[in-house]
Amino acid sequence: MRVGENLNQALHGLLGDDPDVYVLGEDLLDPYGGAFKITRGLSTHFPDRVLTTPLSEGAIVGAASGLALAGEKAIVEIMFGDFAALAFDQIVNFAAKSVSMYGRRVPMPLIIRCPSGGNRGYGPTHSQNLQKHFIGVPGLSLFEMSPFHDNRAVLDRMLALEEPCLLFEDKVLYTHRMYDVDELFTWDLIEDVAVVRFDGDLDYAVIAPGGVAHRAIAAMRTLLLSHDLAGAVLVPSRLYPFDPAGLLPLLGRAGLICVAEDGSAGGTWGGHIAADLHARLWGSLRRPVRLVSSADSVIPTAAHLERDVVLQDSTICRAVLEALDG
Structure with a gap:
């Protein structure tokens, strides 16, 4: 099953099991089913609880917040995660x-879904990852869709928190298969964090959100086959708040910890994680925690220029090699 299909099934199951759940957003109704077809079939089966809306992210999130405040459960689809900026006031201040x-x-109980990320040629205003702008807001949790976390379990977890949650969904992931890992590696869950690794000593560990997972695993393959370096990729479902306590024994054995993320540097989730791990692992760190991100630039539409800006597996490879050689 592909990740997008898994998310669509999760929404069907959630609406079918809980009559208090509503889904709101632009162009959600069949036969269109949303810009990325994640809501396909929902309005046919649940016509009274799948609501198409005017073109106003502030109004959509405001109405969904009112539903949640009144005792219902609301799931919002922002057509492109970039437009969450238009709902910033409703999310943060209300x-x-x-x-x-x-x-x-x-x-x-409010979930705001944000299709995010580049590598699709959508240009400067439809390709960003805005996670860092929501980090540290009291009462707001951040999650990211992952090929290693069943979306129904993630949605249930978010609603159970009974607080507003943002779910960032890398658009490229929609077509990837669930639980698809290179045959060189094994994977398991440690306290809801997917750990993909090569058996043996850890030369490095990369912590990456779900949208970066496949790029980090591709980098891990190159580092193993071309440089004889064995590593692990750690993929959390919940980005913030994030408690790394269960991962400390593994991370403490790694020769290098690298945090890779899709947005530009400065005030980021990766910076927050690096600072936390620096304090927790001060006695065992062999090198400073390395941060790697996309370039400090708007995201071009042309594919060759977009690749130069958006984080790639080669960016992660280069960062790990430079850190281990330093």
């Missing part, structure tokens, strides 16, 4: 604050 600003904790 939804996230509503959990705790009324003198008692108020349930706010």
